[in-house]
Amino acid sequence: MQIKHLELTHFRNYHTLSLDLHPGLTIVTGENAQGKTNLLEAIFLLSLAKSHRTNHDQEMIQWTQEFAKISAEIENNLFTFPLEIILSSKGKIAKYNYIDQSKLSQFIGKLNVVLFSPEDMQLVKGSPGIRRKFIDSELGQFHPVYLQKLLKYNQILKQRNTYLKQIKQKNIKYDSVYFDIITEQLIETATSIIHYRINFIKELQEFSRPLHFSLSNQRDELRIEYKASSSKLDYSELDNLKRQLEILFNQVKAREIDQAVTLYGPHRDDILFYVNNNLAQQFASQGQQRTIVLSIKLAELHLIEKSTGEYPVLLLDDVLSELDDHRQNILMEQIENKVQTILTTATIENINLQNLNNSEIICINQGTLKKESIQNVRKTK
Numbered sequence: 581m582q583i584k585h586l587e588l589t590h591f592r593n594y595h596t597l598s599l600d601l602h603p604g605l606t607i608v609t610g611e612n613a614q615g616k617t618n619l620l621e622a623i624f625l626l627s628l629a630k631s632h633r634t635n636h637d638q639e640m641i642q643w644t645q646e647f648a649k650i651s652a653e654i655e656n657n658l659f660t661f662p663l664e665i666i667l668s669s670k671g672k673i674a675k676y677n678y679i680d681q682s683k684l685s686q687f688i689g690k691l692n693v694v695l696f697s698p699e700d701m702q703l704v705k706g707s708p709g710i711r712r713k714f715i716d717s718e719l720g721q722f723h724p725v726y727l728q729k730l731l732k733y734n735q736i737l738k739q740r741n742t743y744l745k746q747i748k749q750k751n752i753k754y755d756s757v758y759f760d761i762i763t764e765q766l767i768e769t770a771t772s773i774i775h776y777r778i779n780f781i782k783e784l785q786e787f788s789r790p791l792h793f794s795l796s797n798q799r800d801e802l803r804i805e806y807k808a809s810s811s812k813l814d815y816s817e818l819d820n821l822k823r824q825l826e827i828l829f830n831q832v833k834a835r836e837i838d839q840a841v842t843l844y845g846p847h848r849d850d851i852l853f854y855v856n857n858n859l860a861q862q863f864a865s866q867g868q869q870r871t872i873v874l875s876i877k878l879a880e881l882h883l884i885e886k887s888t889g890e891y892p893v894l895l896l897d898d899v900l901s902e903l904d905d906h907r908q909n910i911l912m913e914q915i916e917n918k919v920q921t922i923l924t925t926a927t928i929e930n931i932n933l934q935n936l937n938n939s940e941i942i943c944i945n946q947g948t949l950k951k952e953s954i955q956n957v958r959k960t961k
């Protein structure tokens with residue numbers, strides 16, 4: 581899958597932009613605050629209908645403008661199609677093939693991307709919420725049904741927590757029949773979310789393990805585990821997961837009413853990373869965290885290819901120059917001639933340009949782009 585053409589109107593510091601994209605590697609370089617990340621953010625938005633760095637769509641509209649528009653021509657194995665997102669004070673319009681998609685879940689994943697940005701370093705040592713967000717957005721991209729289930733789970737969870745609060749505040753009388761019904765609905769949806777997540781983690785582990793091993797110079801073995809919110813749940817026994825959840829919810833009912841919150845479920849699960857059987861959350865160095873995240877991101881490329889039959893577009897925001905030559909080489913081997921990649925960097929000083937042939941360099945200055953041939957840049961380097 582690749583982006584053939586991208587157009588931006590009033591998007592952050594781009595007043596207008598019209599750009600044909602190279603099918604291989606594009607290196608976007610420029611000083612700080614010139615619009616490199618903004619460009620990747622626009623592409624990410626076309627994939628997941630939301631930004632990777634803000635929850636406020638209005639922030640992406642160019643100051644003093646009424647709307648922002650991002651459109652692109654995408655090519656997959658079968659055909660070429662247009663995607664478009666318009667942001668305004670009235671909300672967000674997402675179009676596939678020029679037709680408004682009233683449900684964003686129908687739009688999400690038409691373009692598949694994998695993004696690796698400096699914030700992803702939080703994946704290993706940050707809060708569990710960051711890891712859940714990661715799993716949700718990756719699964720959501722190629723399993724629209726997962727997104728619907730997640731949406732439903734969050735609605736029921738909110739409804740259940742509101743009910744628990746109302747009981748605690750004595751605003752309403754406890755109705756055990758009603759409470760059992762919403763609990764049952766919550767368990768039903770939780771069961772399928774956990775199934776999806778565990779299968780995803782298994783596949784992620786399968787693909788990332790050999791990548792991690794070679795990235796770490798055959799030194800480190802990576803293991804990824806999906807961790808249940810309660811030690812009473814055994815996720816290796818998936819066949820009776822629903823029953824396990826029913827027993828647990830029954831046991832903690834009184835405590836939940838007392839604390840006015842839903843104590844267990846996928847909204848409190850986590851992912852654990854182990855390197856050579858040591859918990860990475862506790863001990864991994866900056867370099868080891870980077871290697872874990874890189875192997876996960878590369879594994880995702882293969883996972884998406886396995887699931888959709890095509891490699892996604894890879895977006896690397898300011899991460900390549902932090903990698904040593906060995907890791908840069910493995911990354912290049914993985915993407916070469918098969919994954920359209922757009923990477924940003926403030927300087928190309930630390931980037932090994934010698935083996936980069938199927939690529940293009942774009943120099944960016946205050947939202948204005950200029951293409952340079954790799955041979956020219958190599959000469960001046």
Ligand SMILES: Nc1ncnc2c1ncn2[C@@H]1O[C@H](COP(=O)(O)OP(=O)(O)OP(=O)(O)O)[C@@H](O)[C@H]1O
Binds near residue numbers: 610639643
């Ligand atoms: N809504 C907006 N309207 C206009 N300009 C904006 C808007 N939002 C952000 N900007 C501008 O975009 C620029 C930042 O762009 P971006 O985050 O892409 O930088 P960058 O080139 O990736 O820099 P760095 O290398 O520091 O990460 C800043 O100059 C900022 O003022």
